[in-house]
Amino acid sequence: MGRLGVLLFASPIQHRTAETALALVEAAARQGHSATVFLLGDAVYLASRALADADPEGAVRRFEALPASVELVSCTTCARFRGLSDETLVRNARSGTLEDLVDLIGSSDRFLSLTGDG
DSSP: OOEEEEEEOSOTTTOSHHHHHHHHHHHHHHTTOEEEEEEOGGGGGGGBHHHHHHOTTSHHHHHHTOOTTEEEEEEHHHHHHTTOOGGGBOTTEEEEOHHHHHHHHHHOSEEEEEOOOO
């Protein structure tokens, strides 16, 4: 099966782009593909336990409930800038670097960049 890479660079609060990314990776997982979502900028809030607790039925909880074939990677630099740390991540997310993003781009069969602009 294939591997889908998604760069998500949109606030989960101000844009519906997170919902689009979620639908894409859920569909990929249902079809037996693996997927990795790299969270950059305000998208790192999608890996925040505090946001998950504030909105139990929101996008963060849905990202947290993704199957094991979907990996969430939160940009360490972006998270630290926003006051988030490894201890604040939801259970299925990990911290990553821009080197991880480059590796994801190179290893993905398909790669999408979702910015929330326009």
